[in-house]
Amino acid sequence: xxxxxxxxxxxxxxxxxxxxxxxxxxxxxxxxxxxxxxxxxxxxxxxxxxxxxxxxxxxxxxxxxxxxxxxxxxxxxxxxxxxxxxxxxxxxxxxxxxxxxxxxxxxxxxxxxxxxxxxxxxxxxxxxxxxxxxxxxxxxxxxxxxxxxxxxxxxxxxxxxxxxxxxxxxxxxxxxxxxxxxxxxxxxxxxxxxxxxx
Amino acid sequence: xxxxxxxxxxxxxxxxxxxxxxxxxxxxxxxxxxxxxxxxxxxxxxxxxxxxxxxxxxxxxxxxxxxxxxxxxxxxxxxxxxxxxxxxxxxxxxxxxxxxxxxxxxxxxxxxxxxxxxxxxxxxxxxxxxxxxxxxxxxxxxxxxxxxxxxxxxxxxxxxxxxxxxxxxxxxxxxxxxxxxxxxxxxxxxxxxxxxxxxxxxxxxxxxxxxxxxxxxxxxxxxxxxxxxxxxxxxxxxxxxxxxxxxxxxxxxxxxxxxxxxxxxxxxxxxxxxxxxxxxxxxxxxxxxx
Ligand SMILES: [Zn+2]
Ligand SMILES: [Zn+2]
Numbered sequence: 001x002x003x004x005x006x007x008x009x010x011x012x013x014x015x016x017x018x019x020x021x022x023x024x025x026x027x028x029x030x031x032x033x034x035x036x037x038x039x040x041x042x043x044x045x046x047x048x049x050x051x052x053x054x055x056x057x058x059x060x061x062x063x064x065x066x067x068x069x070x071x072x073x074x075x076x077x078x079x080x081x082x083x084x085x086x087x088x089x090x091x092x093x094x095x096x097x098x099x100x101x102x103x104x105x106x107x108x109x110x111x112x113x114x115x116x117x118x119x120x121x122x123x124x125x126x127x128x129x130x131x132x133x134x135x136x137x138x139x140x141x142x143x144x145x146x147x148x149x150x151x152x153x154x155x156x157x158x159x160x161x162x163x164x165x166x167x168x169x170x171x172x173x174x175x176x177x178x179x180x181x182x183x184x185x186x187x188x189x190x191x192x193x194x195x196x197x198x
Numbered sequence: 199x200x201x202x203x204x205x206x207x208x209x210x211x212x213x214x215x216x217x218x219x220x221x222x223x224x225x226x227x228x229x230x231x232x233x234x235x236x237x238x239x240x241x242x243x244x245x246x247x248x249x250x251x252x253x254x255x256x257x258x259x260x261x262x263x264x265x266x267x268x269x270x271x272x273x274x275x276x277x278x279x280x281x282x283x284x285x286x287x288x289x290x291x292x293x294x295x296x297x298x299x300x301x302x303x304x305x306x307x308x309x310x311x312x313x314x315x316x317x318x319x320x321x322x323x324x325x326x327x328x329x330x331x332x333x334x335x336x337x338x339x340x341x342x343x344x345x346x347x348x349x350x351x352x353x354x355x356x357x358x359x360x361x362x363x364x365x366x367x368x369x370x371x372x373x374x375x376x377x378x379x380x381x382x383x384x385x386x387x388x389x390x391x392x393x394x395x396x397x398x399x400x401x402x403x404x405x406x407x408x409x410x411x412x413x414x415x416x417x418x419x420x421x422x423x424x425x426x427x428x429x430x431x432x433x434x435x436x437x438x439x440x441x442x443x444x445x446x447x448x449x450x451x452x453x454x455x456x457x458x459x460x461x462x463x464x465x466x467x468x469x470x471x472x473x474x475x476x477x478x479x480x481x482x483x484x485x486x487x488x
Contacts, residue, residue, distance in 0.1 A: 018216035110285075112292035112434035113210055113251070146250040149282040157285065184246030185276035 006032065058129070060105035060122045062087045070102055077101045079136040083126065083155065085109050085143055093141060101139070104129065109147035110154055118154065126155075130162060140169045144190070169194075200261050204228055205274060207316050208253045209299045213239070221249050221268065223257065224298060224316055229307045233259050233266040245271050251295060252278040252320055275317075280324030286439045290330040291323040293434040294337050300428050301345050311344055331413065331440045332405055335420045336397035343398065347371075347427045349419075351395045354378050362391065368422045390415040414440070 001007055006028060014024035031039060055061065056068035063069070070076060070090075080101025084090055090103050106121045118124075129135065140155050142148035152169055159167045171194045206225030214220050217239045223231045238245045248255060248271045258270035281287045298316050302309050319337040322328050342348055350372030352361040363373040367383035373391060374383055389412040396404035397416070408416075421435055 017213075020215070110288075112289050112437040113296055115433035115437070117437035145247065146252065146278055146282055149278075150285065150288040153283050153288070154285045184248045185273050186247035186250065186279060189276070189279050 055105075059103045060107060060125065061090050061103055075100075078134055080139070081129070081135050081137070082139045082141050084141050085148065085151070089141065089143075101137075106142075106151070109142055109151040111147045121151075123155070123158070127158070130159070130165060136164060136166065138165065138167045140167065144187075201258065201269070202228075202261070203256070203258045204231075205254070205256050206231070207313070207320065208249055208251050208255065209295050210251060211235075211249065217243075219249065220265065222299065223255075224302065224309070224313050225257075226310065226313050227308060229309045229313075230299075230302045230305045231259070231266060232305060233257075233268050234262070235268040235271075247278075248273050250278050252281050252291060252324070254317060254320065275321070275324075277320040277324040280326060281320075284326075284330075286441075287323050287326070287330045289434065289438045290334040291320065293432060293438050294319050294323070294334055296432050296434045297338055297341055297424065300430065300432065301341055309344075312341065315340055315344065328402070329406070329413075331417060331438075332397065334438065335394075335413075335417055336400070336405070338420050338424050339394065339398040340400075342424060342427065345427070347423070348398065349373075349394070349423050351391055351398065362388065364388070366391070366419060368419070368426045372423075384419075386415050386419060387412060390419070394419065 002010065009028045009031070010021075010024045013019055013027050014021055016024075019027070031042075052064060053062050054064070054066065056063040056071055057066050058071040059068060061068045061070065077100050080099075081104050082093055082099055082101055083104045083106060084093065085106050085108055087105055090105060093099050093103075104122070104126050106123065106126075108116055108121055110116060110118065110121065126138075130138070138155075138159060140152045142151045142155075156167055156169070159165060204225040204227050206223035209222045209224055209230075211222070212220045214234060217237050219235045219238045221233050221235050223233065225231050235245055235249050237243050238249055245268070247253075249268065253273060254275040254277055256272040256274055257268060259266040260269050277291075281291045294316070298312060302312055315337065319333060322333045323330055339348070349355070349366075352373065353359060354361065354363055354375035355367065355370045355372040356374055356378035359375045359377075361373055361375075363375050364385055365374050365376075365379050365383040366372060366386050367374045367380050369382065370378065370380055374380070389409065393405060393408045393412045393416045396402075396408075397420075417440060425431060425435070
C-alpha cells in the first residue's frame with residue numbers, strides 16, 4: 001500500500017476494465033513522472049468525454065454533435081444500414097474499409113439473464129428509421145456469441161416482411177488459421193448453414 | 199484436489215478483464231462451480247464458443263485460490279444451437295437457467311437432481327418438440343419441488359384437508375380450503391390446477407392437451423409462486439415470450455404479448471414495499487412434499 005493520493009490513483013485505475021493491480025501501479029507511476037502538460041491533456045480528455053459526448057440521434061453512435069459524422073456524410077450510402085451492438089463495433093467495421101453504408105447501434109444485445117429485453121435496446125428506433133428513411137438493406141452484425149445470435153434471430157423475425165427491405169447477416173465462419181477438428185459446434189454449425197457455392 | 203474433471207451445464211457467463219470470463223457451471227458431482235476461462239473472448243480461443251450459456255460440457259478445472267480455472271473443455275451437447283435461433287425458446291431457456299442459479303445458492307454442494315433436471319430441460323428446449331412455455335413451467339415446478347417449495351395442488355396447503363380446492367394462495371403455498379383461505383387468494387380454473395399437477399409430475403399427455411387459457415393462468419401462478427419463494431425478482435421472467443409475438447401491421451412494432459401477470463406485479467410491489475417474507479418459508483408451506 002502506498003500513501004494517500006498515489007494509492008487512490010492506483011485504486012481508481014485498477015477499477016478500469018482490463019487493468020490489473022500491477023498494471024494500475026505501472027500507470028500510476030508513469031503519470032507521476034510524466035510532464036504536467038501530458039497529464040493535463042489526459043485530464044481534459046476525461047473531462048470532455050463525460051461532458052461533451054452525446055449519442056447520435058439517428059444511429060446511436062457516440063458523437064460530438066446531435067448527428068454523428070457518419071450520418072452526416074453524404075457520400076455514405078443511406079440505403080445500407082449495418083446494425084451493431086456497441087459503438088466499438090462501428091470502429092471495428094470501419095477499420096475494414098469495406099463498408100460504405102451507415103450504422104445503427106443497438107446499445108447491447110438481448111440478454112434476459114441481465115434483464116435486457118427489446119425495450120432496453122434501440123430496436124424501436126431502428127424500426128422507425130426503416131419506416132422513414134430510404135433504407136433497402138439491413139446487415140445484422142451482432143457479436144458471434146449466444147446473446148448476439150439471439151438478437152440477430154429476433155431482428156430477422158421482426159424485419160422479415162418489410163416491403164422492399166432485404167435483411168442479411170454477417171457470414172460467420174471458421175477463424176482463419178485454425179484446424180477444422182478444433183472448431184467448436186456453434187461455430188461449425190453457423191459455418192455450415194452459411195455455406196456458399198464456389 | 200488441484201486438477202479435477204466433471205461434466206456440467208453453463209448457467210451464466212460474465213466478462214472479466216479484457217478477454218477472460220467467469221463461467222458459472224452446474225456440475226454433476228461438485229454442484230455449482232464458478233471458474234475463470236482465460237482468453238475465451240478472443241476470436242480463435244481454444245475454448246471457442248464451448249463455454250456459452252446452455253452448453254453441456256465435459257470440463258477440466260484447476261483449483262485456484264479464489265476461483266477455479268478452466269483448463270480444458272469438450273462439448274457434450276451444444277444445446278444453444280437449438281435454442282438461440284428462436285426468441286421464445288431463448289427467453290424461456292434463459293428463465294430456466296436463472297431459476298437454477300437462484301435456487302442453488304451454495305457453491306460446491308452436490309445437487310445431482312438439479313443437474314439432471316437442468317440437462318433434461320435444455321434438451322427439451324433445444325429439441326423443439328414441446329412448447330417452450332410448458333417446458334419452463336414444468337421445470338420451475340420440479341426445481342421448486344427439489345428446493346422443498348412444491349405448491350400444494352390437491353390438498354389444502356395450510357391444514358392438509360383433502361381437495362380438490364378451488365382457491366390458490368401463493369402466500370399459503372398452493373391450493374387452500376375455504377376455511378384456511380387467506381386474503382388475496384385467487385380462484386384459478388380447475389383445468390389450470392390439473393395442468394400444474396401434470397407439469398409437476400411429468401404427465402405430458404395431459405399438459406399438451408391443455409387449453410391456452412389454462413396455460414396462461416398456470417404460468418402466472420408458477421411465476422408468482424417462484425418469485426415469492428426466491429424473494430427476488432427474476433430478471434429474465436418478465437422478458438419471457440410466452441407466445442409467438444405478432445407484428446402490429448400499423449405501427450410495425452411487435453405487439454406486446456405480456457405473459458404474466460397481475461400476480462407478479464402484485465408480488466413485486468409487495469416486495470418493494472418490504473412486505474415480502476422475512477425468511478424463506480421453505481418446506482413449512484408444503485405439507486406432503488417434505
Ligand atoms: Zn449517426
Ligand atoms: Zn385448510
